[in-house]
Amino acid sequence: MKRPRVWIDLSDISTWKGHYTGIQRVVVSLSGQFAASEEDVRFFVYNQRRNEFLRTQLSTITRPETDDMPAPDRASSLGVRLKALMRWTYAHTPTRIQRVVPPERRRQIRAAGGKMISSLRANGRSTSLPTDGPAQFERGDIVLVLGAAWERPGLLPSLAKLRQDHGIKLHCLIYDLIPVIQPQFFGPGLPERYTKFMFELAANSDGIMAISQSTSRDFGTFCTSVGIIAPPVSVIRLGDNPELQPVKSVPVVGIESESYILAVGSFEARKNYALLYSVWKQAALNGQILPRLVIVGSKGWAAGDTLAAMQLDPDVAEAITVLGGISRARLTWLYQNAMFTIYPSTYEGWGLPIAESLAYGKPCLASNTSSMPEVGGDLVDYFNPLDPQGCLLAIKAYLEPGALAAHHERIQSEFKTTSWAATLQQVQRNLAGEE
Amino acid sequence: MRIYFPVYGNRPMQRISSKRVLILGTYPIAQPQHGGQKRTRAILDFYADIFAEVKYVAVFSPKDYPASGRDDIAFNPPINQEHPEDSLVSDLALGRAIASDPGVKGKIVKLLTRYRPDIIQVEQPYVYSGLAETLTELGLNPAIIYSSQNVESQMKEQMLTAAGCNRATVNRYCTQIQELEQGLVKSADLVIAVSKEDAAQFTSYGPRRIVLAPNGIARSVVSPSSLKYWGRHLAKRHVAHLAIFVGSAHLPNWEGFLEIIGPKLGFLPFGTEIMIVGGVGGMVNSYRFSPWFSRVGFLQRAEVVGRVDETSLAALLSLAKVIILPITTGGGSNLKTAEAILSGKKIVATPFAFRGQEQFQHLPGVDIQSTPEGFRTALVAALESSEPKRSPQDKQTAGQVVWSETLRPLTMEVNKL
Structure with a gap:
């Protein structure tokens, strides 16, 4: 029987700046696998401003990654810069004029500013890349959404309408429901926007692929809570190595000759670096010397206090290094030369740094919550992300003579990386209704 | 004299009675929003086609109803710190104010003595608690119509229970309301019920006469x-x-x-x-x-x-x-x-x-x-x-x-x- 045509949404990566991170890597890797397979696959982007679907080519959208390509820098994004400008303007407005504006009105102005930024963002995400004209979806075609579709509020309603009116089949990959389940870790607006997105995704998808059992469970709980009969959900394992251009490692100046523990992940409250600060602080107060902690991650939401404490506290300032916006080449070097890695995140949909650590043959200590135990199984040791003492003990155990070597040996012999080709096969089985 | 032209209904009818009617309730109907207001307004307009003169007066709490008519009497029921749930049945206090509050009583007495209604229609039972006493004092004996779109004691029981009041509190209020309702049904010259079930309940109280007039609506025009x-x-x-x-x-x-x-x-x-x-x-x-x-x-x-x-x-x-x-x-x-x-x-x-x-x-x-x-x-x-x-x-x-x-x-x- 002829397989249905598959359309993959590339809207997410069509406007992406910097090197690809988590979700974008998945989109690029899986799209590449599809393009190389015998599937009848086509690609499209969604134009938010005109509410239209445009056919495109994968090669038009993706670009080779270079060694020195920086990570996306959220701090310099349009929205952040505009907000900063608005705050600066207000702060430099004479007090007597500020007082003229009543508090209620100030809230309204802030809300209007937020809306303006959202609108600019949405329009900014409307692609201006060359396309091959309108995407012609046909009844029975499969539309596959792999990226961060919640950033384009019009995309899912438009796909839902296509599904209702033209009989396409909608399949989506979901990464996590953290903004829904743990809204405290996100800025105002996102949890609600994400919940709306997840509601329509659950209500309008013919099939869901979750990247972990934990996410699958969270999705089931969400559907029950809002009264949706969940579409079929299958769990797929993502590839461990991004099948992008291979990169050579480049040393990071300043720590070439030191032993260090590596933590990778954006610097935001959910990643729980505050726990590592407490652990290093406690160790310093006890007179214990821990290796340097190197944290790699661009600055995210609500982590300013922790970052300031790490940089200003004399007990730990010399022992903790925070690096943001580094290239893949330097990240590779950091993985290759770390003693081991640590991942204290409070909640995850998967936990890519754990898999990366194992792929580089590096032992890993990780939180025992959500999806994280699924990634490394018993090759990883776990601690409670709310317990600094437990975390410190786990670190000290890894620092015992011979401990790391034993872990390293076990990882080398037992850890099996998952290829993106294997991930593609899981996706294909899912689309064929075999999983 | 105020003449009401019918808002509801297909055509104006010729007035067939020379009597004056006063309708008393606990909510203004200047801008009808809820069902009770709309029904009362419809009855008022309907009566305007039948009787020589019709007047509606509400003894109401301005906290609950910001909009009111010219004849309506505003009264803020006192807040009882010991029984905060009194606010859920403020209609009882509004009814009692007709006899007990000098300001409200003065206005009602003036209304009754000047207007001299032949018929008083009581919308819901509450106003009757103070009205009966005042009528006796004034020696007036108009015909009484009791009209209600609910069996109030039953409705308030559900409402108070849903609001979390304990059984004793619910009983205390509902017994008062039921006694008032029963007394009114018995003494009224005519009872108007809105449904067969309500009519059956009122019949069990022993009314002289009862008539069923279901709720209706006005035809609306779409703009x-x-x-x-x-x-x-x-x-x-x-x-x-x-x-x-x-x-x-x-x-x-x-x-x-x-x-x-x-x-x-x-x-x-x-x-x-x-x-x-x-x-x-x-x-x-x-x-x-x-x-x-x-x-x-x-x-x-x-x-x-x-x-x-x-x-x-x-x-x-x-x-x-x-x-x-x-x-x-x-x-x-x-x-x-x-x-x-x-x-x-x-x-x-x-x-x-x-x-x-x-x-x-x-x-x-x-x-x-x-x-x-x-x-x-x-x-x-x-x-x-x-x-x-x-x-x-x-x-x-x-x-x-x-x-x-x-x-x-x-x-x-x-x-x-």
């Missing part, structure tokens, strides 16, 4: 500009098939919705929406959804627009595909049911919603469901199907819900007084 506005509004929200729920800020309205439809609206397909119109919207907004995100989910398939003017309501009813009546408690017969019947739209309702209007249950497009599962399934089916087709006979039947028809039985009875 093209309002239709356009709301049409655009729905398109922006991707709503192709609209269900509408209209309810006042009366707790049982929201409780009925929760019991029958529930706070989880994920069963509704994309492109459909339940629009929640009227004072009940305030209860939805203050409802504590748990977990937090279930509110967001609810609002993906429901929209709370709250109170709207009659023009907007007419437009929304016109745009709606389905009118839902998830009513499970309360007394009387529901004005919203009559509104839905006349609209010609599909109706998904509980059997309770058609209490007193059972004869309309068999009209095409009316689906009566008594279980939550059945109701939800019927709602989805109604949203996905085409408009019901009504024969001329069906249209005539549906036309019986307008006020001029539902209040017609009063003509003969009030003329006997």
Whole structure:
């Protein structure tokens, strides 16, 4: 029987700046696998401003990654810069004029500013890349959404309408429901926007692929809570190595000759670096010397206090290094030369740094919550992300003579990386209704 | 003399009685919003066609009703720190104020002595507690009509229980109300009931005469500009098939919705929406959804627009595909049911919603469901199907819900007084 045509949404990566991170890597890797397979696959982007679907080519959208390509820098994004400008303007407005504006009105102005930024963002995400004209979806075609579709509020309603009116089949990959389940870790607006997105995704998808059992469970709980009969959900394992251009490692100046523990992940409250600060602080107060902690991650939401404490506290300032916006080449070097890695995140949909650590043959200590135990199984040791003492003990155990070597040996012999080709096969089985 | 011209009804009738009528209640009807106000207003207009002179006066709490008429008497019931739940039955205090509060009493005495009504109609029992005493003092003996759209003691029992009052408190208030109601039914020259069930209850109290006059509605005119506005509004929200729920800020309205439809609206397909119109919207907004995100989910398939003017309501009813009546408690017969019947739209309702209007249950497009599962399934089916087709006979039947028809039985009875 002829397989249905598959359309993959590339809207997410069509406007992406910097090197690809988590979700974008998945989109690029899986799209590449599809393009190389015998599937009848086509690609499209969604134009938010005109509410239209445009056919495109994968090669038009993706670009080779270079060694020195920086990570996306959220701090310099349009929205952040505009907000900063608005705050600066207000702060430099004479007090007597500020007082003229009543508090209620100030809230309204802030809300209007937020809306303006959202609108600019949405329009900014409307692609201006060359396309091959309108995407012609046909009844029975499969539309596959792999990226961060919640950033384009019009995309899912438009796909839902296509599904209702033209009989396409909608399949989506979901990464996590953290903004829904743990809204405290996100800025105002996102949890609600994400919940709306997840509601329509659950209500309008013919099939869901979750990247972990934990996410699958969270999705089931969400559907029950809002009264949706969940579409079929299958769990797929993502590839461990991004099948992008291979990169050579480049040393990071300043720590070439030191032993260090590596933590990778954006610097935001959910990643729980505050726990590592407490652990290093406690160790310093006890007179214990821990290796340097190197944290790699661009600055995210609500982590300013922790970052300031790490940089200003004399007990730990010399022992903790925070690096943001580094290239893949330097990240590779950091993985290759770390003693081991640590991942204290409070909640995850998967936990890519754990898999990366194992792929580089590096032992890993990780939180025992959500999806994280699924990634490394018993090759990883776990601690409670709310317990600094437990975390410190786990670190000290890894620092015992011979401990790391034993872990390293076990990882080398037992850890099996998952290829993106294997991930593609899981996706294909899912689309064929075999999983 | 104030002359009322009929707002409701098909044609003005010749006045057939030279009597003066005074209607007393506890809510103003200058801007009718809830069912009780609309019914009283309709009766007032209906009487204007029958009697030489008709006047309505409310003894009301301005906290609850900001808009009032020229003759209405404002009174703020005192706050009782020991019994804060008194505020839930403030009508009792309003009724007593007629005899006990010098300001209110003075105005009522002046009204009664100057206007000298031949007939006093008491809307709901409360005002009668003070009125009976005042009439005795003044030596006046007008004919009394008791009119109520509920059996008040039963309705307040449900309301107080739902508000979390303990059994002793509920009994304390409801016993007072029931005694007042029973006494009034017995002493009134005529009792007007809104449904067969209410009539049966009043009959058990021993009335002299009783007449059934179900709730009705006024025919509305749809404005093209309002239709356009709301049409655009729905398109922006991707709503192709609209269900509408209209309810006042009366707790049982929201409780009925929760019991029958529930706070989880994920069963509704994309492109459909339940629009929640009227004072009940305030209860939805203050409802504590748990977990937090279930509110967001609810609002993906429901929209709370709250109170709207009659023009907007007419437009929304016109745009709606389905009118839902998830009513499970309360007394009387529901004005919203009559509104839905006349609209010609599909109706998904509980059997309770058609209490007193059972004869309309068999009209095409009316689906009566008594279980939550059945109701939800019927709602989805109604949203996905085409408009019901009504024969001329069906249209005539549906036309019986307008006020001029539902209040017609009063003509003969009030003329006997």
